[in-house]
Amino acid sequence: MSYPWPEAGTPLEQVATPMPVIDEDRMAANIARVQAYCDQHGKAFRPHIKTHKIAAVARQQVDAGAVGINCQKVTEAEVFADAGFDDILITYNILGSAKLSRLKALNARIARLAVVADSEVTVAGLASTFEAGRPLTVLVECDTGARRCGVQTPEAAVALAEQIASVAGLRFGGIMTYPAVGGAAEVEAFLARTMMLLSQKGIDCPVRSSGGSPDLFAAHLVPSATEHRAGTYVYNDRSMVRAGHCTADDLAMHVLATVVSRPAADRAVLDCGSKALTSDLLGFTDYGAIDGFEGARIVSLSEEHAVVDLSECTKPFPQIGTMVKVVPNHTCVVTNLFDRMVFHRNGRVTRVENVDARGAVW
Amino acid sequence: MSYPWPEAGTPLEQVATPMPVIDEDRMAANIARVQAYCDQHGKAFRPHIKTHKIAAVARQQVDAGAVGINCQKVTEAEVFADAGFDDILITYNILGSAKLSRLKALNARIARLAVVADSEVTVAGLASTFEAGRPLTVLVECDTGARRCGVQTPEAAVALAEQIASVAGLRFGGIMTYPAVGGAAEVEAFLARTMMLLSQKGIDCPVRSSGGSPDLFAAHLVPSATEHRAGTYVYNDRSMVRAGHCTADDLAMHVLATVVSRPAADRAVLDCGSKALTSDLLGFTDYGAIDGFEGARIVSLSEEHAVVDLSECTKPFPQIGTMVKVVPNHTCVVTNLFDRMVFHRNGRVTRVENVDARGAVW
Numbered sequence: 001m002s003y004p005w006p007e008a009g010t011p012l013e014q015v016a017t018p019m020p021v022i023d024e025d026r027m028a029a030n031i032a033r034v035q036a037y038c039d040q041h042g043k044a045f046r047p048h049i050k051t052h053k054i055a056a057v058a059r060q061q062v063d064a065g066a067v068g069i070n071c072q073k074v075t076e077a078e079v080f081a082d083a084g085f086d087d088i089l090i091t092y093n094i095l096g097s098a099k100l101s102r103l104k105a106l107n108a109r110i111a112r113l114a115v116v117a118d119s120e121v122t123v124a125g126l127a128s129t130f131e132a133g134r135p136l137t138v139l140v141e142c143d144t145g146a147r148r149c150g151v152q153t154p155e156a157a158v159a160l161a162e163q164i165a166s167v168a169g170l171r172f173g174g175i176m177t178y179p180a181v182g183g184a185a186e187v188e189a190f191l192a193r194t195m196m197l198l199s200q201k202g203i204d205c206p207v208r209s210s211g212g213s214p215d216l217f218a219a220h221l222v223p224s225a226t227e228h229r230a231g232t233y234v235y236n237d238r239s240m241v242r243a244g245h246c247t248a249d250d251l252a253m254h255v256l257a258t259v260v261s262r263p264a265a266d267r268a269v270l271d272c273g274s275k276a277l278t279s280d281l282l283g284f285t286d287y288g289a290i291d292g293f294e295g296a297r298i299v300s301l302s303e304e305h306a307v308v309d310l311s312e313c314t315k316p317f318p319q320i321g322t323m324v325k326v327v328p329n330h331t332c333v334v335t336n337l338f339d340r341m342v343f344h345r346n347g348r349v350t351r352v353e354n355v356d357a358r359g360a361v362w
Numbered sequence: 363m364s365y366p367w368p369e370a371g372t373p374l375e376q377v378a379t380p381m382p383v384i385d386e387d388r389m390a391a392n393i394a395r396v397q398a399y400c401d402q403h404g405k406a407f408r409p410h411i412k413t414h415k416i417a418a419v420a421r422q423q424v425d426a427g428a429v430g431i432n433c434q435k436v437t438e439a440e441v442f443a444d445a446g447f448d449d450i451l452i453t454y455n456i457l458g459s460a461k462l463s464r465l466k467a468l469n470a471r472i473a474r475l476a477v478v479a480d481s482e483v484t485v486a487g488l489a490s491t492f493e494a495g496r497p498l499t500v501l502v503e504c505d506t507g508a509r510r511c512g513v514q515t516p517e518a519a520v521a522l523a524e525q526i527a528s529v530a531g532l533r534f535g536g537i538m539t540y541p542a543v544g545g546a547a548e549v550e551a552f553l554a555r556t557m558m559l560l561s562q563k564g565i566d567c568p569v570r571s572s573g574g575s576p577d578l579f580a581a582h583l584v585p586s587a588t589e590h591r592a593g594t595y596v597y598n599d600r601s602m603v604r605a606g607h608c609t610a611d612d613l614a615m616h617v618l619a620t621v622v623s624r625p626a627a628d629r630a631v632l633d634c635g636s637k638a639l640t641s642d643l644l645g646f647t648d649y650g651a652i653d654g655f656e657g658a659r660i661v662s663l664s665e666e667h668a669v670v671d672l673s674e675c676t677k678p679f680p681q682i683g684t685m686v687k688v689v690p691n692h693t694c695v696v697t698n699l700f701d702r703m704v705f706h707r708n709g710r711v712t713r714v715e716n717v718d719a720r721g722a723v724w
Contacts, residue, residue, distance in 0.1 A: 002437060003724050004460055016460055016724050050665055052501050056677070072666045073363060092666065093622045095683050098366055098378055111700065118402040118542060118623055148667055149631050172448040240539050261480055261511040262454045269511050275723045276699055279641040303412055304434045304723065305510055320483040332665060336637055339721060359701060361637045361666065362378050 005340055006304040008037045008318040013323060015342060017258040018276035020334050025250040027234060028060070034216060034233050035064045041220040046089060046209070047119040048231030051332045053357035054341060055083035057234065068112065068224045070129040070211070070229045074102050075360040077113070080281040083356065086111040089209070091141070091148065091176060091229070093122040097146070098196040098253060099362070100129040107136050114207075116141040116176050118150050123163050123170070130169030137173035138164045139207060145180035161203055174207030174226075181243070183216045184221035191224035212241040239282040239287050254291065255307065255334060259318050268317050270306040272326055275337060291325035293317060300328070372518030372711040375685060380638035382696050386707040388614040389596060390422070394405040396595050397426045403554035403582040408432045409449060411692045412595030416703060419492040423472065430474065432573070432591045434650070435658060436464050437722040439475070440654055445718065449472040450569070453538060453591070455484040455511065459722070461489040469498050476569075477505040478538050482511050485532070486524050494610035499535035500526045501569060506541035506552040509649070516556040523565055536569030536588075543576045553586035576605040597618070599693040600643040600651050616653065616687040617696060619656035619668065621680050628671060630658070630679055634688055637699060639663060642692040653687035655679060660688070 004016045012021060025243075035338045038045035047061040048070040056081060058069050068087025071077040077088045080321055088112075094103050094115055107113045112317075114137035117123045123138065130136040140160045143150030150155045157175055164172040175194055179187045183270045191208050198205045210222050211229030219228040232239075233358070235253040257272035277288050279301060287298040287306060295313035298306045310317050336340065336358055343350045372491025374383060379400075386644045400407035408421040410432040417522070419441060420431050420512075433439040439450045456465050456477055462565050469475045476499035481483045485500065492498040502522045505512030513519045519537055526534040537556055541549045560567045573591030581590040597615040598608045611703050618689060619634035632652075637649050649660040649668065657675035660668045668688075672679050680686055690696045697703065698720055705712045 002440060003722075018723050026565075048424060093682075095620060095622060118625060119682050125683075143625055147629065148625075148662075148664065148669055151623055152626060223380075226420070258457060260457060260484075263480060263505055263510075263512055264514060270722075274640070274642065274695060275721070275724075278642070279695075280636065281641070300510075302510065303698070307510055320455075320481050321487075332640075333636060336665070336719060337723075346555065359637070360365075360697060361380050361635075361699075 003339070005128040005352045006323045006342060006349045008117055008349055008351060012256065012344055012349070015256055016348065017256045017323060018272040019342055020253055020255045020338060021342045021344050030234055030236060030252060031061055031064050032248060034230065035066065037217060038219065039065060042229035043219055043225065046227050046231050047209070047234065049076065049124050049357065051231035051234050052297065052341070053335055054353045054357045055080060055356050056353050058085060061234070067227065072229065073360055073362055074099050074106065076357045077359060078102070079357040081106055081110050083128060088113050090115045091178070093117055093119065095122060095125055095209060099124055101302050103136070104129050108134055110112055113137065114139055114173050117160065117164070120160070120163060123167070126166070127172055131231045132168040135159060135169050135171045137171045139173045139176040139209065140164070142175050142177045142190055142194065143225040144177045144187045146178050148178060150177060154190060154197055157194045158197045158201065158230055160199065161198060163291060165203055165255050172203060174205045176209040178211050179215065181212065183217045184215065188222045188224055190333060192229045194228060195224060214238060222240065232331055235331040238284065238327045238329045251327055253328065253331045253334065255288070255328055257326050259320050259322050263322055266309065266311040268308040268310055268325065269300070270308060270326070272302065272306050273304040274301040275303045276334065277306065277326065277328050278330065278333040278337065280333050282329045286308060288325040288329055291327060292345050293324070365701070367714045368704060368711045369613055370713060372619065374706055375708050377618055377711065379618045379685060380634040381704055382384050382617045382700060383704045383706050384597060384614055385434040385614045386705050386712050388612060389419070391612060391613055392596055392598060393426050396592065397428065399579060400581065400590060401427060405581055405587065406589035408589050408591045408594065410573070410591050410663065411442060411592035411719065412641045413596050413697060415697055415717045416715045417442060417718050418715050428588065434470065435722055435724055436461050437724045439468055441719040441722060443468055443472050451656060453540070454478045455479055455481065455531050455574070457484060462487055464499070464633055466491050470496055475499065477537050479522065479526070482522070482525060485522060485529070485717070486534055487512060488502050489529040494530040495530050497533045500539040501571065502526070502641070504537055504539045504552055504556065504683040506539045506549045507545040510540060512539060516552060516559055519556045519565065520559045520601045523560060524563065525564055528638055530636070534565060536567045536571065540569040540573050541577065543574065546577065546580045546593055550584045550586055553584065557586060561692065577605055577609060594693055597619065600646065600689045600691045613689055615690065615693045615696065617650070617690055619686055619688050621682050621684050621686065624682055628673040629669065630670040630672055631658070632670060632686065632688070633666065634664040634668050635666040635686045637665045639668065639688065639690050639693065640695040644691045646691050650691055653684070653689060
């Protein structure tokens with residue numbers, strides 16, 4: 001795609017819209033703050049790369065003290081392994097011979113690779129792929145209340161752990177959960193009971209990995225967890241501000257957009273449609289906040305248009321051709337729509353990075 | 363991205379998931395049916411490339427009788443101009459010197475390029491860019507009820523047409539609207555009155571372009587329109603079935619997905635998250651239909667997971683590792699998430715096409 005990517009030094013006002021941009025200083029502060037929190041509470045921190053999908057940003061996270069990275073798919077892990085990352089946890093059930101064979105190749109070339117499993121079917125596929133000479137570390141995924149994947153009880157977690165531990169090509173690495181927001185007590189209860197049951201069986205459970213950005217600063221309320229995983233915190237977004245996880249001053253991502261139409265007194269149209277913002281609502285009733293124009297509501301999106309209802313906007317809204325800054329509801333999905341990401345400091349572009357793992361769904 | 367794209371001849375069951383796939387015969391039938399309808403009613407047909415973003419598919423549409431293509435952005439039009447298309451309508455207000463300068467270069471190299479404008483600001487930008495030696499055709503965009511872009515009245519349309527007609531570097535090409543669903547009567551009234559007013563001023567209005575897939579087969583109820591634009595019809599989707607535009611047998615796109623978890627009796631998890639389906643609801647309360655499993659509802663998406671509520675599913679749902687076919691709510695946005703698209707016939711892959719204009723938001 002022949003996008004006019006800006007040179008370093010370009011003023012933000014000259015960046016082609018629609019375009020998400022990342023504030024270097026805010027991102028660095030987000031990385032430092034979360035790492036300091038985890039250090040303070042003795043938790044290993046493992047950032048999820050889904051939010052940025054950029055090797056250079058993951059390098060900043062690891063340089064700040066992260067133990068490794070968290071990916072969701074084999075292709076994502078391959079991209080980051082190619083970039084030199086050697087401690088990767090893939091928090092996904094890997095199924096089918098094609099994916100398993102690439103997972104095996106990946107395991108052979110990086111120092112520490114681990115995956116999760118929540119079923120006998122998944123473990124059986126892994127068991128038939130890996131060998132004792134180069135075993136794969138497998139964590140049991142536990143559903144502690146988020147109602148997505150995961151075994152439903154500590155007893156089921158132990159049964160699956162025993163199955164993993166019985167296979168020569170696999171190593172039981174511990175337990176992992178993606179918890180519900182506000183679920184620290186449930187997570188702690190599940191982890192503690194699972195550890196107790198495993199201990200009774202004589203099975204070591206070195207890693208207890210919890211995660212999520214909205215509850216990140218409640219990680220110390222889960223003493224049984226050894227590590228925390230989070231993605232969104234690196235850029236933050238409107239949903240994180242609402243969750244109290246950060247303030248507007250911690251928002252590193254904005255989507256630059258241009259007013260392309262002012263068809264009626266109560267309506268403006270921006271050039272950031274669902275191909276720039278996505279339709280993720282995350283509980284909001286509109287599709288993003290327009291910086292500095294609180295009453296202006298993005299009430300509908302089509303692929304290339306964002307329709308803004310101005311009826312509650314008390315301040316004069318910008319005219320056609322003017323740039324505005326939109327705070328997306330959900331930053332991770334915006335990243336996935338762009339081939340590259342523009343970074344800036346003090347109003348000028350610092351660098352343009354390839355979104356290395358964009359679209360890596362496999 | 364190192365995706366394992368399938369070779370021609372590969373059975374669909376072996377395609378790596380998640381992956382949207384296109385049924386060649388259904389797509390060809392969709393193209394033929396809509397062209398025949400437009401031919402029958404004397405309407406020029408101009409397919410919107412946003413749904414497929416693939417030059418080879420646009421070629422099939424033009425070979426079937428389409429007069430040209432409809433793009434939304436300059437970068438999209440560049441991609442299709444590079445592929446040899448020489449009649450392109452960009453239905454967007456093009457603003458700013460960078461976009462205008464590329465628009466000028468595009469106009470210099472293809473036979474017929476047109477854009478739309480709905481404001482004096484947009485026309486002024488075009489006027490300062492184009493010259494009499496190589497003028498640009500401009501249509502006035504009219505808001506006939508969809509409440510997106512467009513001038514609000516026939517009188518405003520005429521005023522803008524006069525402004526366009528007065529510029530040496532521009533040619534007034536006619537009027538264009540993206541109507542509300544079910545709005546044929548409003549469209550006809552707006553177009554007819556605008557034509558009458560233009561005629562009184564002695565201004566020719568050769569093109570009257572209406573559009574939209576949900577109402578495509580009501581295009582004959584707008585006698586004043588000379589052409590119709592539509593995108594979604596080529597693949598169709600769940601929203602088109604609901605609109606009565608097509609039946610389930612006309613659905614050319616399915617998203618192949620794999621069951622990756624069966625954590626509880628009433629829950630399954632698929633590997634087609636928002637990075638495969640997007641969060642577009644289009645009025646539905648769930649994120650897609652699972653072919654053959656009517657009561658199974660995709661109740662939530664995260665980037666890589668689709669959580670399926672099985673509590674109303676009377677049929678046994680597939681086990682972990684099994685492939686299912688999902689009918690997306692909205693086909694166009696799925697296309698935009700994948701670098702390539704897989705086509706098939708009789709259960710086997712026929713070709714893999716680059717999604718040439720993926721991500722072209724500029």
